[in-house]
Amino acid sequence: MxxxxxxxxxxxxxxxxxxxxxxxxxxxxxxxxxxxxxxxxxxxxxxxxxxxxxxxxxxxxxxxxxxxxxxxxxxxxxxxxxxxxxxxxxxxxxxxxxxxxxxxxxxxxxxxxxxxxxxxxxxxxxxxxxxxxxxxxxxxxxxxxxxxxxxxxxxxxxxxxxxxxxxxxGPYFGGKLKVLIEQHYSRSANGGVGFAKAGGNYAGQFYPTNLAIQKGYQQVIWTDDTTHEYIEEAGAMNIFIRINDTLITAPTSDRILDGITRKSIIEIAKDQGIAVEVRNISVHEIIEASDNGSLKEMFGAGTAAVISPISGFGYQEKDYVLPELDNTFAATLKKQITDIQYNRSADKFGWRYSVK
Amino acid sequence: MxxxxxxxxxxxxxxxxxxxxxxxxxxxxxxxxxxxxxxxxxxxxxxxxxxxxxxxxxxxxxxxxxxxxxxxxxxxxxxxxxxxxxxxxxxxxxxxxxxxxxxxxxxxxxxxxxxxxxxxxxxxxxxxxxxxxxxxxxxxxxxxxxxxxxxxxxxxxxxxxxxxxxxxxGPYFGGKLKVLIEQHYSRSANGGVGFAKAGGNYAGQFYPTNLAIQKGYQQVIWTDDTTHEYIEEAGAMNIFIRINDTLITAPTSDRILDGITRKSIIEIAKDQGIAVEVRNISVHEIIEASDNGSLKEMFGAGTAAVISPISGFGYQEKDYVLPELDNTFAATLKKQITDIQYNRSADKFGWRYSVK
The missing domain is CATH 3.30.470.10 (Aminotransferase class 4, branched-chain amino acid transferase, N-terminal domain)
Incomplete structure (x- = not known):
C-alpha cells in the first residue's frame, strides 16, 4: 500500500x-x-x-x-x-x-x-x-x-x-434456476442507467420478479424495452446460452451491466477453445434452438451468482426445459473461474489479487 | 377524522x-x-x-x-x-x-x-x-x-x-426556463417505472441535466427512448405546448407521471373553452410550429413547479425562442389553479380540501 x-x-x-x-x-x-x-x-x-x-x-x-x-x-x-x-x-x-x-x-x-x-x-x-x-x-x-x-x-x-x-x-442461489423471459416489463431504457450498478435498477425489477415467482420462476430474463425480442440480462446476473457447442452472450450496452464474471467467462471459454459469440440473441432463436434440440445450456453469471445453471425457461405462457447434460460448459467454466478465485489453480490471466 | x-x-x-x-x-x-x-x-x-x-x-x-x-x-x-x-x-x-x-x-x-x-x-x-x-x-x-x-x-x-x-x-424555479429536448439520454423505459414517483427515476436524470445546464439550459425535456421523436415530460414537471390556440400535452403512459397539476390544468383549460388535445407530440411538429410561427407557448406543470413558462428550447445544437405574449395560457391557468389552491376563488371542481 x-x-x-x-x-x-x-x-x-x-x-x-x-x-x-x-x-x-x-x-x-x-x-x-x-x-x-x-x-x-x-x-x-x-x-x-x-x-x-x-x-x-x-x-x-x-x-x-x-x-x-x-x-x-x-x-x-x-x-x-x-x-x-x-x-x-x-x-x-x-x-x-x-x-x-x-x-x-x-x-x-x-x-x-x-x-x-x-x-x-x-x-x-x-x-x-x-x-x-x-x-x-x-x-x-x-x-x-x-x-x-x-x-x-x-x-x-x-x-x-x-x-x-x-x-x-453462502451461495446466492440454491440449485438450478427456472427463469421467465419477460414480455411486458423492462429493466432499462436506451440512454438510461441500465449499465450502471445503480440502486434504482434493482427496485424496478422486484415487482415483475415477484409476478414471475408467483408463476414458479426464480428470476426474470429481461428483454429490450422496444421489441421484447432480444434478451439482455437477468438483473442479478448476465446470461449465457449454448447452442450446439457455441457459447453466446449479448453484447454490453447502455442497458446491460458489463459484468466482471461475464467477461472472465468469455475469456476462459475462448482460452479453452470454445467458440464464443458476443451478439444479440433473439428469443425466437432460443425457442427454435430449444425446439430443434440445439439449445444445450443456459446459465447466469455474476459475482454473487457465480455461474448459475438454468433448468428451463418460460415464454408466453409456455415452458421450455433444458436438457440434463454431463460435462456442461457451466460446470467446466465454474470450476475454472472458482479455481482461480480460490487460488486452487494457476492464474494465467493475471486476475487474482493478493491482499497482505 | x-x-x-x-x-x-x-x-x-x-x-x-x-x-x-x-x-x-x-x-x-x-x-x-x-x-x-x-x-x-x-x-x-x-x-x-x-x-x-x-x-x-x-x-x-x-x-x-x-x-x-x-x-x-x-x-x-x-x-x-x-x-x-x-x-x-x-x-x-x-x-x-x-x-x-x-x-x-x-x-x-x-x-x-x-x-x-x-x-x-x-x-x-x-x-x-x-x-x-x-x-x-x-x-x-x-x-x-x-x-x-x-x-x-x-x-x-x-x-x-x-x-x-x-x-x-418559496418557488421551485426562478423566472422562465430554457429547456433542452434530449436526443441521447432517456428517463424511462417502456414497461419500466417512469410513471411512478420512484427515487431512481430522479437520480438517472441528474447527469444529463447537468450536461444541459453546462450548455445554458435549466431542464431537460425527455423524449421516448426508442426514437427520441416524441416528447414525454421534464422530470420535475409535465409539459404543455400551445400551437395557435390549442393546448397539447402528451398522454400519460408507463413512462410518464400522471401529474395532478397536469390533469387539473387540462380540466381548467377545457372549462375555459380552450381546445385541449392529449396526444403524442413529435419534436418535428414543435420545430415546424416554431418555424411557421404557430408555436405560441410551452410550459411545465407540477406541484413544485406550479406552472413554469418556457422561454425557449434547444434541439440538435440549435436554439428556438418562444414568442413573448401578453395574456398567455400559462399566466391565466396559473392564476386560476393557484386561486383555487389558496382559497381565493370558488372551487367549482371540488379540489380544495380543508384541514381543520
Missing part, C-alpha cells in the same frame, strides 16, 4: 468481536456482517480520509437525498481464503473502475482508486478471520456510495458517503 | 420550536424543515400506528436496502393558508392513491388511506404556524416511503418507513 494514503486510514476497533456468534457452516447470503466497516465522506467537493470503524448504524436527516432521489451505486465483490490462509480478490480494479462509471452516470463524485483499494485491503486484513473457508462460501464485499446531503430539490446531493461492508456468505 | 385511526396517532412535541430562526421572506425550496414529522413503520407484514415526533435523524443499518436497491417512493404536495388563516390542501387523495401506485410498482407495501390522510392532517394542524403566507410560498409536504429492512440479497425489503416531512418553501 502506498504510504501516502494508507497513513491516513484510521482504525477504530470493536471492543468485542461478534464472530463467535456466527455459524460458518450455515451462512445465508448477505445477512451477517463483520465487526467493522470502511467509511469515507464526500463534502465540500472532496473525499475525506477513509476510516475503519465498528460496523453500526448510520444517522441521516429525513431530507437526505438517498431517501428521495435514488442517488446510490454499489459493487459486489468477494474475498476468498486459500488453504494457506492467504486472502485473494478477483479483478478488484475492475470493480473500482465500474463504481466510478456508475457514479458518473448518477452525477455522483468519482472515488480515487487508492481510497477504494487501500481502504478495502486494510478492512480485509482486519476482518481476515471472517472470510469463510467452507465450500461455496466467501466473504461478500459490498462497496457502496449514496447521497447523504439534504434537500427536497430534485438535484444532485452535495454530500455522499462511501462505505465498504462485508458479509460472510 | 375517524376516531378509529386518529386515536392512535401519538404526538411527541418539541420542547423548543425553531420557527423563530426562519426568515419567511426569503424561503428557499425544500431546505428548511418544520419542528415535527410523521413516522410510521411497516414490519411483520403490517403498518404500525403513525406517530408524530420531533423532526430529526433516522438511524439505519448500513445494509438497509434503501442504500443498495433503490426501493423508495414519494409524493410532493403543498399546504396553503388563506386570508382567514385556514389551511387547504389540493386534491390530497390523488397523492395518496398515487403513492400506492408507485409503491406497488416498486414491490413496496401500500399504505391505508386513513394513515396517510389522518397522519397528514394531524401534522399540519400541529405545524400550522409554519405555513407561509408570503407570495408564491407554501408549505411543501414530502410524504415518502423507503426500504428500511436489511440484507444484501437483491430482493424486496421486509421493513419500510413512511415519513411525512414539511418544508416552508
Amino acid at each position: 502506498s504510504l501516502e494514503v494508507s497513513q491516513k486510514i484510521t482504525i477504530q476497533k470493536v471492543k468485542n468481536s461478534k464472530i463467535n456468534q456466527v455459524d460458518f457452516n450455515n451462512l445465508p447470503f448477505g445477512q451477517v456482517y463483520t465487526d467493522h466497516m470502511l467509511v469515507c465522506d464526500f463534502e465540500n467537493g472532496k473525499w475525506s480520509s477513509p476510516k475503519i470503524v465498528p460496523y453500526g448504524a448510520i444517522s441521516l436527516d429525513p431530507s437526505a437525498k438517498i431517501f428521495h432521489y435514488g442517488q446510490s451505486v454499489f459493487e459486489g465483490m468477494k474475498a476468498y481464503k486459500d488453504a494457506q490462509d492467504d486472502i485473494w480478490l478477483f479483478r478488484p480494479f475492475d470493480n473500482q473502475k465500474r463504481l466510478n462509471i456508475s457514479s458518473k452516470r448518477l452525477a455522483m463524485p468519482e472515488l480515487p482508486e487508492a481510497y477504494f483499494m487501500e481502504g478495502l485491503e486494510a478492512l480485509l486484513l482486519l476482518e481476515k478471520d471472517w472470510i469463510p473457508t467452507t465450500k461455496d462460501s466467501s466473504l461478500y464485499i459490498r462497496p457502496f456510495i449514496f447521497a447523504s446531503g439534504n434537500g427536497f430539490h430534485a438535484s444532485p446531493s452535495d454530500k455522499y458517503k462511501f462505505i465498504i461492508a462485508c458479509s460472510p456468505s | 375517524s376516531l378509529e385511526v386518529s386515536q392512535k396517532i401519538t404526538i411527541q412535541k418539541v420542547k423548543n420550536s425553531k420557527i423563530n430562526q426562519v426568515d419567511f421572506n426569503n424561503l428557499p425550496f425544500g431546505q428548511v424543515y418544520t419542528d415535527h414529522m410523521l413516522v410510521c413503520d411497516f414490519e411483520n407484514g403490517k403498518w404500525s400506528s403513525p406517530k408524530i415526533v420531533p423532526y430529526g435523524a433516522i438511524s439505519l443499518d448500513p445494509s438497509a436496502k434503501i442504500f443498495h436497491y433503490g426501493q423508495s417512493v414519494f409524493e410532493g404536495m403543498k399546504a396553503y393558508k388563506d386570508a382567514q388563516d385556514d389551511i387547504w390542501l389540493f386534491r390530497p387523495f390523488d397523492n395518496q392513491k398515487r403513492l400506492n401506485i408507485s409503491s406497488k410498482r416498486l414491490a413496496m407495501p401500500e399504505l391505508p388511506e386513513a394513515y396517510f390522510m389522518e397522519g397528514l392532517e394531524a401534522l399540519l394542524l400541529l405545524e400550522k404556524d409554519w405555513i407561509p403566507t408570503t407570495k408564491d410560498s407554501s408549505l411543501y409536504i414530502r410524504p415518502f416511503i423507503f426500504a428500511s429492512g436489511n440484507g444484501f440479497h437483491a430482493s424486496p425489503s421486509d421493513k419500510y418507513k413512511f415519513i411525512i416531512a414539511c418544508s416552508p418553501s
Whole structure:
C-alpha cells in the first residue's frame, strides 16, 4: 500500500468481536456482517480520509437525498481464503473502475482508486478471520456510495458517503434456476442507467420478479424495452446460452451491466477453445434452438451468482426445459473461474489479487 | 377524522420550536424543515400506528436496502393558508392513491388511506404556524416511503418507513426556463417505472441535466427512448405546448407521471373553452410550429413547479425562442389553479380540501 494514503486510514476497533456468534457452516447470503466497516465522506467537493470503524448504524436527516432521489451505486465483490490462509480478490480494479462509471452516470463524485483499494485491503486484513473457508462460501464485499446531503430539490446531493461492508456468505442461489423471459416489463431504457450498478435498477425489477415467482420462476430474463425480442440480462446476473457447442452472450450496452464474471467467462471459454459469440440473441432463436434440440445450456453469471445453471425457461405462457447434460460448459467454466478465485489453480490471466 | 385511526396517532412535541430562526421572506425550496414529522413503520407484514415526533435523524443499518436497491417512493404536495388563516390542501387523495401506485410498482407495501390522510392532517394542524403566507410560498409536504429492512440479497425489503416531512418553501424555479429536448439520454423505459414517483427515476436524470445546464439550459425535456421523436415530460414537471390556440400535452403512459397539476390544468383549460388535445407530440411538429410561427407557448406543470413558462428550447445544437405574449395560457391557468389552491376563488371542481 502506498504510504501516502494508507497513513491516513484510521482504525477504530470493536471492543468485542461478534464472530463467535456466527455459524460458518450455515451462512445465508448477505445477512451477517463483520465487526467493522470502511467509511469515507464526500463534502465540500472532496473525499475525506477513509476510516475503519465498528460496523453500526448510520444517522441521516429525513431530507437526505438517498431517501428521495435514488442517488446510490454499489459493487459486489468477494474475498476468498486459500488453504494457506492467504486472502485473494478477483479483478478488484475492475470493480473500482465500474463504481466510478456508475457514479458518473448518477452525477455522483468519482472515488480515487487508492481510497477504494487501500481502504478495502486494510478492512480485509482486519476482518481476515471472517472470510469463510467452507465450500461455496466467501466473504461478500459490498462497496457502496449514496447521497447523504439534504434537500427536497430534485438535484444532485452535495454530500455522499462511501462505505465498504462485508458479509460472510453462502451461495446466492440454491440449485438450478427456472427463469421467465419477460414480455411486458423492462429493466432499462436506451440512454438510461441500465449499465450502471445503480440502486434504482434493482427496485424496478422486484415487482415483475415477484409476478414471475408467483408463476414458479426464480428470476426474470429481461428483454429490450422496444421489441421484447432480444434478451439482455437477468438483473442479478448476465446470461449465457449454448447452442450446439457455441457459447453466446449479448453484447454490453447502455442497458446491460458489463459484468466482471461475464467477461472472465468469455475469456476462459475462448482460452479453452470454445467458440464464443458476443451478439444479440433473439428469443425466437432460443425457442427454435430449444425446439430443434440445439439449445444445450443456459446459465447466469455474476459475482454473487457465480455461474448459475438454468433448468428451463418460460415464454408466453409456455415452458421450455433444458436438457440434463454431463460435462456442461457451466460446470467446466465454474470450476475454472472458482479455481482461480480460490487460488486452487494457476492464474494465467493475471486476475487474482493478493491482499497482505 | 375517524376516531378509529386518529386515536392512535401519538404526538411527541418539541420542547423548543425553531420557527423563530426562519426568515419567511426569503424561503428557499425544500431546505428548511418544520419542528415535527410523521413516522410510521411497516414490519411483520403490517403498518404500525403513525406517530408524530420531533423532526430529526433516522438511524439505519448500513445494509438497509434503501442504500443498495433503490426501493423508495414519494409524493410532493403543498399546504396553503388563506386570508382567514385556514389551511387547504389540493386534491390530497390523488397523492395518496398515487403513492400506492408507485409503491406497488416498486414491490413496496401500500399504505391505508386513513394513515396517510389522518397522519397528514394531524401534522399540519400541529405545524400550522409554519405555513407561509408570503407570495408564491407554501408549505411543501414530502410524504415518502423507503426500504428500511436489511440484507444484501437483491430482493424486496421486509421493513419500510413512511415519513411525512414539511418544508416552508418559496418557488421551485426562478423566472422562465430554457429547456433542452434530449436526443441521447432517456428517463424511462417502456414497461419500466417512469410513471411512478420512484427515487431512481430522479437520480438517472441528474447527469444529463447537468450536461444541459453546462450548455445554458435549466431542464431537460425527455423524449421516448426508442426514437427520441416524441416528447414525454421534464422530470420535475409535465409539459404543455400551445400551437395557435390549442393546448397539447402528451398522454400519460408507463413512462410518464400522471401529474395532478397536469390533469387539473387540462380540466381548467377545457372549462375555459380552450381546445385541449392529449396526444403524442413529435419534436418535428414543435420545430415546424416554431418555424411557421404557430408555436405560441410551452410550459411545465407540477406541484413544485406550479406552472413554469418556457422561454425557449434547444434541439440538435440549435436554439428556438418562444414568442413573448401578453395574456398567455400559462399566466391565466396559473392564476386560476393557484386561486383555487389558496382559497381565493370558488372551487367549482371540488379540489380544495380543508384541514381543520
